[in-house]
Amino acid sequence: MRDQCKSRSFRNLDHALPLFDTMLHMRPLPSIVDFNQLLGAIARMKYYSEVIALIKQMESSAISPDNYTLSVLINCFCYLKRVDFGFSVLARMLKLGYQPNCIVLSTLVKGLCLQGNLAGAARLVVEMEKKGYKPNVITYGTMINSLCKIGETGEAIRLLRKLEKGNFELNVVLYSTIIDSLCKDRLVTEALNMLSKMMGKGIQPDLITYTSLIQGLCNFGQWKEATTLFKEMEQRKILPDVQTFNILVDTLCKEGMLTEANEVFDVMIQKGIEPDTVTYSSLMDGYCMQNKIDDAVKAFNMMVESGCSPNVFSYNILINGYCKNKRIDEAMHLFHEMSNRGMIPDVVTYNTLIGGFCRVERPRAALELFRKMGARGQHPDPLTYGILLDDLCKNKQIAEAMALFQDMEDRKLDRNIVIYNILIDGLCNVGKLTAARDLFYSLPGKGLQPDVRTYTIMIKGLCKEGLIDEASELLEKMDVNGCSPDDRTYNTIIQGLLQYKETSKAMELVKIMLNKGFSANSTTTELLLDLLSVNPTNKALQEFFQ
Known part of the structure; x- marks a missing residue:
């Protein structure tokens, strides 16, 4: 039994719980150390609520928790965002005469950060320092990570500067966290400067550092600089993972550089990195953007043959490609294939197909799919209505358009300025200027401001009726x-x-x-x-x- 606890040989919670039950009924009871090893292992499997329940069960059986047990309990409460309970356990530790170590206090700092209470976390760090506990790099790393997550990158950098001045052993994780946050804030130059500073301190970038920077550069369309960093990774013997390759493939496809994207794809295969659904979807999207729908289909088939399951996103790309090329029947074939595979088409799927039917001038089929959409539990969004309203107005079916607009109002859907622009334009085009004018002047009362398109539509409608002044x-x-x-x-x-x-x-x-x-x-x-x-x-x- 003890060997099992030490080796953590149980595979899952269903295996661990019977072991705990057996231990609880053993006579003599196993030591608290054995229980702690089991509780720690269950906590590592992230079953925090279960650990709390098991500790309560132990106490009911007169098994007194020790310092380690209470530390595990604090950790579980913090991960469940109940730091208040964590502090109650801390008070109990102190009452029992146990001295919390730096790890326990760092756990509470992390708990406060998870709750978004960074001010409280900072105060706790100050209190720790006053009472002679020296927060370690993990404590500060937790705070830096939390600051970055809520977009306070500047504060995270200030904290890093404090660590640089102190006698802390800084690591790549700290710098990579800030580099990633700078890239997400679109401050790629600053992120590259941080990389130089980090390397100047003898800290070498890792896979996460490079992937963050490559993503940041690609977001700015700086694919040449991203490719240079990619090559630098290889020179440093850092093997890119599937995410790194996907970023490059996707960017090159969006830039219309399909040859280069396929070259990166080939390198990926050569290095033994298996392309995933994201990789194939990026290639498919790239082909569709250039109206190379047949090549997109080949990429789709290659994905299926490689054992990669297409998802709704993959199907949507191909459906969109077919609809853009007015191949609506093939798009609908894919739609039915999705259902046969047990996939539930999302609002994007329906919007694309409805738009596809409108494109090939099959408004009845578009409306029929719209009705089926609701019947199948997929709620239309403002874009769905926008597509249909635009088609109805272009075909001068204003009565039907107004009925659809009323349906939107009944559903309390957000009616943005784009929707009103479509309707005002439709009314102007059929000579219903008075109705168009009324709708135009009602916008401020609905909390909407006319945009340049709204004004241009109204000016065109007035000119058409000879109302030049x-x-x-x-x-x-x-x-x-x-x-x-x-x-x-x-x-x-x-x-x-x-x-x-x-x-x-x-x-x-x-x-x-x-x-x-x-x-x-x-x-x-x-x-x-x-x-x-x-x-x-x-x-x-x-x-x-x-």
Whole structure:
């Protein structure tokens, strides 16, 4: 029995619990050391609640916990984010005459950090120092890790500086934690500087350090610098893992560099690193982005043949590729294949297919899938409604669009400005300007501010109905309301003014547009050319075409 506890030979909780029960009924009882070894092993398996229950059971059987037992108990409470109970156990330790060691106090610091109580953790560290306990590098490492997790990288760096000044043996974990946090904060230059400083202290980077930096560089599209670091890893005999390779493959695919991505994939195989679902999905996405759907299918089949199970994300990539290429029947075949494999399509799957049906002008099929989506327990999101509303409005089915919009309101779904833009545009296109105007002016009351697209849609609708003065007033209101017109806005109002013979006003706006760095689009240019052919002596037009 003792040998079993020492060797920790039990495989899981189901094996450990009968052993504990046997120990509890043995006469004479095993020593507290034997119980502690068993409790420590169960805690290492992360069954914290069970350990607490077992210690209570021991005490009910008159087995008194010792310093180690109580230390394990504190650890379990801290991991369960009940540091208050942890401190109660600490008080009990002190009452029993036990002296908590640095590990116990570090555990409480970690517990406070897990709760997000960094101020409390810092106070405890100060108290530890006052009472003669010297917090070790693990204690400070816990605080640095917690600070980084909540985005307080600056505070983590200040704490690291304190450690550098003290007599602490710093390690790669501390520096890698901060390097990773800097990369996540998009401060890659600072992360690279931290790497140089770390190496200057004789601390060598490890796999985690390099992977964090490669991810940070790739997030900025700096794939050349990331590749250089990747090669440096190899020179230092640090073997990249599947995550490191995946970062590079994904970035190269997003940059449209499929040849280079496949080269990295080949290196991965040569080094004995098995590609996973993420690797194959990145390649598939890269091919789909370049409309190489057949190559994407080959990558998908290769994934299945290698024993890698595709997930919903993998299927969504391929379904999206088919839909972009208007191969909706093949997309639906994959959709059914997902169900046959026991996978539950998510909202992205449905949105992609609904959009695919709209793309091939099969609105009825899109609406049917929308209804099936709800029946199968997958709730439509604002994007689902946006896709359908856009299609209905483009096909001038405004009554159906308004009914769908009402359904959104009934479901209390977030109706963002994009949804309103679609509806206002649809109403303008069928000549329902009054309804469009009412909807436009109701936006502030709904807590929404019109964006540049909303204003441009309304200006276009007003111009279409010949309400040029109102359109011009709306343009002036844009800057007042903190929404600057863009090139589309200027081209829209200029075209409206030209069509209604407001040439001088149009030319004034052309000047403003050009001064702001925008240019006339083909329609505006064509209208100005027509005007020049009628008025060849017009100076403003001559200047424009010079």
